[in-house]
Amino acid sequence: MDGFSFSTDVRVRFAETDAQGIAHHASFVVWLEVARIAYLETFAGGYEAIRERGIEALTTEVHLRYLRAAGFDDVLTIWTRCTDLRGARFRYEYAIERGGELVADGYTAHAAVDRETYRPTRVPAWLADAIARAEGRA
Amino acid sequence: MDGFSFSTDVRVRFAETDAQGIAHHASFVVWLEVARIAYLETFAGGYEAIRERGIEALTTEVHLRYLRAAGFDDVLTIWTRCTDLRGARFRYEYAIERGGELVADGYTAHAAVDRETYRPTRVPAWLADAIARAEGRA
Amino acid sequence: MDGFSFSTDVRVRFAETDAQGIAHHASFVVWLEVARIAYLETFAGGYEAIRERGIEALTTEVHLRYLRAAGFDDVLTIWTRCTDLRGARFRYEYAIERGGELVADGYTAHAAVDRETYRPTRVPAWLADAIARAEGRA
Amino acid sequence: MDGFSFSTDVRVRFAETDAQGIAHHASFVVWLEVARIAYLETFAGGYEAIRERGIEALTTEVHLRYLRAAGFDDVLTIWTRCTDLRGARFRYEYAIERGGELVADGYTAHAAVDRETYRPTRVPAWLADAIARAEGRA
Numbered sequence: 016m017d018g019f020s021f022s023t024d025v026r027v028r029f030a031e032t033d034a035q036g037i038a039h040h041a042s043f044v045v046w047l048e049v050a051r052i053a054y055l056e057t058f059a060g061g062y063e064a065i066r067e068r069g070i071e072a073l074t075t076e077v078h079l080r081y082l083r084a085a086g087f088d089d090v091l092t093i094w095t096r097c098t099d100l101r102g103a104r105f106r107y108e109y110a111i112e113r114g115g116e117l118v119a120d121g122y123t124a125h126a127a128v129d130r131e132t133y134r135p136t137r138v139p140a141w142l143a144d145a146i147a148r149a150e151g152r153a
Numbered sequence: 154m155d156g157f158s159f160s161t162d163v164r165v166r167f168a169e170t171d172a173q174g175i176a177h178h179a180s181f182v183v184w185l186e187v188a189r190i191a192y193l194e195t196f197a198g199g200y201e202a203i204r205e206r207g208i209e210a211l212t213t214e215v216h217l218r219y220l221r222a223a224g225f226d227d228v229l230t231i232w233t234r235c236t237d238l239r240g241a242r243f244r245y246e247y248a249i250e251r252g253g254e255l256v257a258d259g260y261t262a263h264a265a266v267d268r269e270t271y272r273p274t275r276v277p278a279w280l281a282d283a284i285a286r287a288e289g290r291a
Numbered sequence: 292m293d294g295f296s297f298s299t300d301v302r303v304r305f306a307e308t309d310a311q312g313i314a315h316h317a318s319f320v321v322w323l324e325v326a327r328i329a330y331l332e333t334f335a336g337g338y339e340a341i342r343e344r345g346i347e348a349l350t351t352e353v354h355l356r357y358l359r360a361a362g363f364d365d366v367l368t369i370w371t372r373c374t375d376l377r378g379a380r381f382r383y384e385y386a387i388e389r390g391g392e393l394v395a396d397g398y399t400a401h402a403a404v405d406r407e408t409y410r411p412t413r414v415p416a417w418l419a420d421a422i423a424r425a426e427g428r429a
Numbered sequence: 430m431d432g433f434s435f436s437t438d439v440r441v442r443f444a445e446t447d448a449q450g451i452a453h454h455a456s457f458v459v460w461l462e463v464a465r466i467a468y469l470e471t472f473a474g475g476y477e478a479i480r481e482r483g484i485e486a487l488t489t490e491v492h493l494r495y496l497r498a499a500g501f502d503d504v505l506t507i508w509t510r511c512t513d514l515r516g517a518r519f520r521y522e523y524a525i526e527r528g529g530e531l532v533a534d535g536y537t538a539h540a541a542v543d544r545e546t547y548r549p550t551r552v553p554a555w556l557a558d559a560i561a562r563a564e565g566r567a
Contacts, residue, residue, distance in 0.1 A: 028459065028462065028463055028466075029309055029310065029315075029462055029466060029476070030309060030315050030317055030459045030462055032309050032310035033305060033306060033308050033309060033310070034305065034308035034309070034310070034312045034313070034363050035209060035211075036310045036312075037310070039305075039306050040182065040212040040215060041179050041182035041183050041186075041306055044178065044179035044182055044215075045179050045442065045444040048179070048442065048443055048444055049442055052442075052443060052502070061502070062443070062501075062502070063501070063502055071173060073173075073219070073222075074178040074219060075218065075219050075220075076216075076217065076218050076219065077178060077182075077215065077216070077217045077219075078214075078215070078216045078217075079214065079215045079216075080213065080214050081211070081212060081213050081214065081215075082213075084211075084271075086310075087310050087476075087477070088466070088475070088476070088477055133222075166321065166324065166325055166328075167324055167328060167338070167447055167448065167453075168321040168324055168447060168453050168455055170447050170448035171443055171444060171446050171447060171448070172443065172446035172447070172448070172450045172451070172501050174448045174450075175448070177443075177444050179444055183304065183306045186304065186305055186306055187304055190304075190305060190364070199364070200305070200363075200364070201363065201364055225338075225339065225448050226328070226337070226338070226339055311485060311487075316458065316488040316491060317455050317458035317459050317462075320454065320455035320458050320491075321455050324455075347449060349449075349495070349498075350454040350495060351494065351495050351496075352492075352493065352494050352495065353454060353458075353491065353492070353493045353495075354490075354491070354492045354493075355490065355491045355492075356489065356490050357487070357488060357489050357490065357491075358489075360487075360547075409498075
């Protein structure tokens, strides 16, 4: 997908469907997190590595547009990119695709905080660099 | 809360927390739905009544801003209003409060569809009227 | 319900249903936890009070029999009792009822552990006494 | 693992953890379903194929023993076998393993029902045969 260089796949679980017969809209929020964690694993040594260095990433905003229904057992490709890293803050943008069709898109915003104090803390240089490299800006 | 006349309470379940020790951000999306259903029960005879009349309401957009963490067993008040009802489309706006503090806010957008064809269908007059009365515009 | 003196109600959320049009069977596991927490709040000062005293309760076993389907918006009464408290271990038994009909029943087993070491630790006397009183055995 | 010939892997999602810092015990119930669906895909053309032939499989019982905690991002191998197929009823047995250690085990019981009437219906011969072949009994 244009403008994205990373994707991860999820398969819709039966438990993620609802009585409308489709994937419940809250399931997408979980999948975005799955995609972020896959992204960090690929480019930055994993989310656990970040937590072990004393940083926690809070989610401060979620936005999703649902364009098509997703059904049980559908394989969805979640295109993911990290943008707007500045100080303690950063964003992810997503395009969720199934067989070439856009199913949903959205973004999430995050703040890095110190794991002990939960105070905002600058994203460390090693992580900012890893993300910049991933996004082809370094 | 200013501008809202309806609220419903949820209590954060242990299953809704995550390893950060706080309510997982996807849980809020479920609570907004709980609030919408309580709203429809109070003002429009319940969501099941709407479904039984052949209408399904799809969620087409979710937006949430997380301002403070919510913890296990916290009681959250979800202020809810229905806005911008036009044709097949309508929105809900939310303010999630705990003890006078704003914890999160957001909106969701929806489309009424025919339950058989899943084609957009005008929100029926009886439902539009019920919502207008609830929001003091009728 | 015979043999139970405590119950708590849950209402089936739309997010808890699945594409079979009924409450997903994993939702019941969450409701049992909601019932345990309500039980502890009523009889033992709440689960947070227990955690604050340095004890965590792990779930070591879950058993559920599903006798009837539960639907969206159904109000379920979860009859709950605490049994077999011995050393670090205790059990809960449940009967889930809707309008006089048994929908499901089951039990869960638990171990009290030290919150720091996660080693099994005797259920403290004050909590064992509170439970014995609740169950009419003290 | 002894006595099992099929397994599927899941990776613990952050949303599946709770404030004890470990995977919530209800998450395991969802993973068992993921394993059943992978099993049916491998041996019987997928769960959707079964539903399309007019059969729904209800879960009538769940039993899980939790022996070790599972943490965020752990990869768990779910060994799965189908047993005791008789008439409309069958069971699955599971062993959940991580790096050679048993994390949990359990079983689920199921009933095949007609998709329209929700009445119990004999598991069709083609499906019973597929399962018997999978389990090396045909």
